[in-house]
Structure formats: C-alpha cells, structure tokens
Amino acid sequence: MDILIGNNVFWNLISVGQVKLNEEGLLLQKTRLGWVLAGPMPNSYLGPKTNVVQCNLIQNLGVEKQFAKFWELEEHFNNKVKSNEEKFCESHFSHMVKRDANCRFIVTIPFKGDLSQLGDSKEIAERRLLNIERKLQGNPQLKSEYLKFLTEYSDL
Structure with missing residues (x-):
C-alpha cells in the first residue's frame, strides 16, 4: 500500500475515466493522482492453493510530485473558511x-431562527387532535382503520 486516504478526500480525487478490465469487476480508475487499480482479483490468476495477492503500481509522476499534489489537495480541504x-x-x-x-x-x-416564529402552532395542533378524536368517536369503522394505520406506522 502506497497511501491511505480518508473518505473526506477520496471522492474529490476521483476523475472521469474508468476502464473495466474483466467481467469480475477489476478496473482502472483515473484520479487526480494518477490511475488506480481496484476490484476483486479471481483466484484463477493466482494459481491453485496460492494465498498471495500482489499489487503493482505504474507511475507517470515521481513520488515526490504525487505527494506534493496530494498535500496541495489536502491543504485546500483543510484551509476552507x-x-x-x-x-x-x-x-x-x-x-x-x-x-x-x-x-x-x-x-x-x-431550530434556525426565533422560536416565536412558530406562533400558536401547539394550540392549533391540539385543536386538530381533539377534532379528529370527536370525528373518530362518531365513526367506529373509521376509528378502527385509523388505529390500525397508526399501529402499522409505529411498527415500521
């Protein structure tokens, strides 16, 4: 492993450009730091009874230039006002x-802003609740369906 990059930086390094190498999902992904090889590597490449995985890196830029570019990106994200x-x-x-x-x-x-902006919403909500309760008392079938819905909603 050459470098470990945090998730907060990783997605900003990804560029347009992806080459699928096989049907199993092995691919090349272009990034701002160069190309990255990613994905599963089938055991058929490794031979029978082999538990070794090898990773090779092809570079166009020198290591110093890659790190300089990486730290430039890192500083940009950390210094944002x-x-x-x-x-x-x-x-x-x-x-x-x-x-x-x-x-x-x-x-x-x-809550963004002043709580007084809510106005009399509690009183309005209480009045609506009482109104619904009166309506349900007059219609037992509707009350049964309403309670069934609330139970299902609560269970979800």
Missing part, C-alpha cells in the same frame, strides 16, 4: 449527538 452556519452545525453535532443502548443515533434537531 467555514461559514457561521457550518461552524454551528459542526458544534451542534459534536455536542448534541448521542447513541442509545441499541447504538442508534439520537440527534436534537436545531
């Missing part, structure tokens, strides 16, 4: 993201 919203988002994520006992993420949704 972040907006106030991006800073807030990163801060919110690092302070507000938690994991529960089932390893599921629990995230508080940030």
Whole structure:
C-alpha cells in the first residue's frame, strides 16, 4: 500500500475515466493522482492453493510530485473558511449527538431562527387532535382503520 486516504478526500480525487478490465469487476480508475487499480482479483490468476495477492503500481509522476499534489489537495480541504452556519452545525453535532443502548443515533434537531416564529402552532395542533378524536368517536369503522394505520406506522 502506497497511501491511505480518508473518505473526506477520496471522492474529490476521483476523475472521469474508468476502464473495466474483466467481467469480475477489476478496473482502472483515473484520479487526480494518477490511475488506480481496484476490484476483486479471481483466484484463477493466482494459481491453485496460492494465498498471495500482489499489487503493482505504474507511475507517470515521481513520488515526490504525487505527494506534493496530494498535500496541495489536502491543504485546500483543510484551509476552507467555514461559514457561521457550518461552524454551528459542526458544534451542534459534536455536542448534541448521542447513541442509545441499541447504538442508534439520537440527534436534537436545531431550530434556525426565533422560536416565536412558530406562533400558536401547539394550540392549533391540539385543536386538530381533539377534532379528529370527536370525528373518530362518531365513526367506529373509521376509528378502527385509523388505529390500525397508526399501529402499522409505529411498527415500521
């Protein structure tokens, strides 16, 4: 292995240009650092009872030039000036993201702006709920279907 690249940089290195070498998925991918060979290599290439995989690299640029190009790209991504919203988002994520006992993420949704913009939405929602409950009391079949739907939705 010549270099290990993080996912935050990897996708920015990929360029247009892909050559499929076989039906099993072995391919050449053009990147900003040169060509990369990727994909599975069938055991038929290795011969029977062989557990060795060999990786060869063909370079057009010298190693020094490749690393210089890589670090140029890396610096570009690290030196990007972040907006106030991006800073807030990163801060919110690092302070507000938690994991529960089932390893599921629990995230508080940030509200952009003033909470007073919500107006009387709670009162309106409560009135609508009471209105639906009155309507369902008068129609038992509709109430049964509604409860069935809510149970299914909750299970999903």
